[in-house]
Amino acid sequence: MDFSYPTEAERFRKELRSWLAANLTDDVIDAGRNPGADPAAFDTLRRWNATMADAGWAAVSWPAAYGGRGASVLEQLVYAEETTKCRVPNPLNIIGINNIAPAIMQYGTDQQKTDLLRRMLRADDIWCQGMSEPESGSDLASLRTRAVRDGDHFVVNGQKIWTSLGHRADWCQLYVRTDPDVRKHEGISCFIVDMSLPGIEARPLVTLNGDEDFAEVFFTDVRVPADALLGPLHGGWQVATTTLSHERAAAARLYSELQVRLADLVTDLQTARVGRRPALEDPVTLHRIGELAARVKFLEVLCQRSISAILHGGDAYSTAGLAKSIWGEIGQDLAALAFDVLGPRGSAKWADFRLTARALTIAGGTTQITKNITAQRVLGLPKPR
Known part of the structure; x- marks a missing residue:
């Protein structure tokens, strides 16, 4: 193991510390402790996410074109250390920023990138990820939710569970089976789904400590536009395993x-x-x-x-x-x-x-x-x- 912090990273640290000292407040820190149990805390964090995004601090690893800073690996390490020590709450869209956004950057259309990424960063839109199912957890390739082509739409039927913020989400990165006749890894596709579409029902799940951070989501004859496809048809496994190249120091x-x-x-x-x-x-x-x-x-x-x-x-x-x-x-x-x-x-x-x-x-x-x-x-x- 061999690395040290160069001058640029220490300059980055100083700038971040200064900004946090001027902007991070006790009510934001308090809100971050239990946002799932308090709607007011959730709203506080939403405003905080927008404040960070507007200042370029919401996702420093993202390219500047999408609202980040194109931070180096060591600058990302500095960011993780300093924000954790200062008790900066995680973004509401942490799954979106760390997992979904890199896939949109790599596979999304120009329109998808323009319409979705900055709103995700500010938490103007809340995102969830439709992966786990009642009988498909760590083994994503065993998923059963189906999408069948019907003209310029796909008709989706199935269920997802343990969907973080599923009952609050405006958008879902949804993984579905589009070809049941090939090997299970090869017949999956990924869609960006508007959660307000008819036929979607999200029911919050109350966890052991009384919070409502998760939901089970039901899809009944949901008509998803074909242009909501993210990545190639039947290429969802590739999208799911996209290297998270914009978040390299998250450890x-x-x-x-x-x-x-x-x-x-x-x-x-x-x-x-x-x-x-x-x-x-x-x-x-x-x-x-x-x-x-x-x-x-x-x-x-x-x-x-x-x-x-x-x-x-x-x-x-x-x-x-x-x-x-x-x-x-x-x-x-x-x-x-x-x-x-x-x-x-x-x-x-x-x-x-x-x-x-x-x-x-x-x-x-x-x-x-x-x-x-x-x-x-x-x-x-x-x-x-």
Whole structure:
């Protein structure tokens, strides 16, 4: 691993710090803690997203032509570090900005790019991604939602689930099966779907902590214009696996976020007690804190190794996948420590994190899937027979 911050990156850091100091407010930070449970918080974040976009800070990795800054890998790393330390909320359209937008930039028509990208960046439009189905999660190629050509439209029928912001979304990047007679990876197409079309019903899903961040979405004879196709017909798998070339240092958020959470926990434990002694004098608690600190440091090194690979032409994919698994496991153990010491009524913040942390090893690729990828692509182990 070998990289350092050049003068340009440090200048970028100084400019970002200055802008955040002048514009980031406590109400924005508070809104970012639980937007799914509070419509007012959601509106606050929507205005904040527009403020960041108008200043060019909403997606620094995007090309300037679409509202970004064309930031280098190290500038992206600086951005991830500084925004996490300052507790800048994630964009409402984080899936859109990180996953959908790169596909539109690569496969979209000029009209799609003009009409959609800047509005996505400002959160003028809310986006969701229609991938998971009741019987198709990590294995996207097993999806069953169908689209059948009918003149200048495709008629869509099926169901998606665990669709982030599906009940709030204006647009959906929807993956459907358009050819059932070929190998499953080859018969998928991707569409950009207006969520106001007749036949679409989005029902919010209440998660374990009471939030409504997800929805199940039903499509019944929905007529989608043929020109809403993103990428080639039957080429949806290629669109789904598009290299996220505009977000190359996102791994930095993994360790930065956990560093902030661990520091917050240590602060909150200063007034807690384990039995008759202060929590921060309890040997077991101190051991667990120290172990977490060491694991977070390891994760930082692993993420920086991935970023270094990008800079020097190496393989960043394998370490990035492993880092995601480790991040999820550390997050769950950190949540367990907070709950064990502070108790269910000790802190609403930590009680909520105890519940939401259960999803860390599922969302974005289950730990089992990512470990299989590591075993096969890094260690060279054979696939199970």
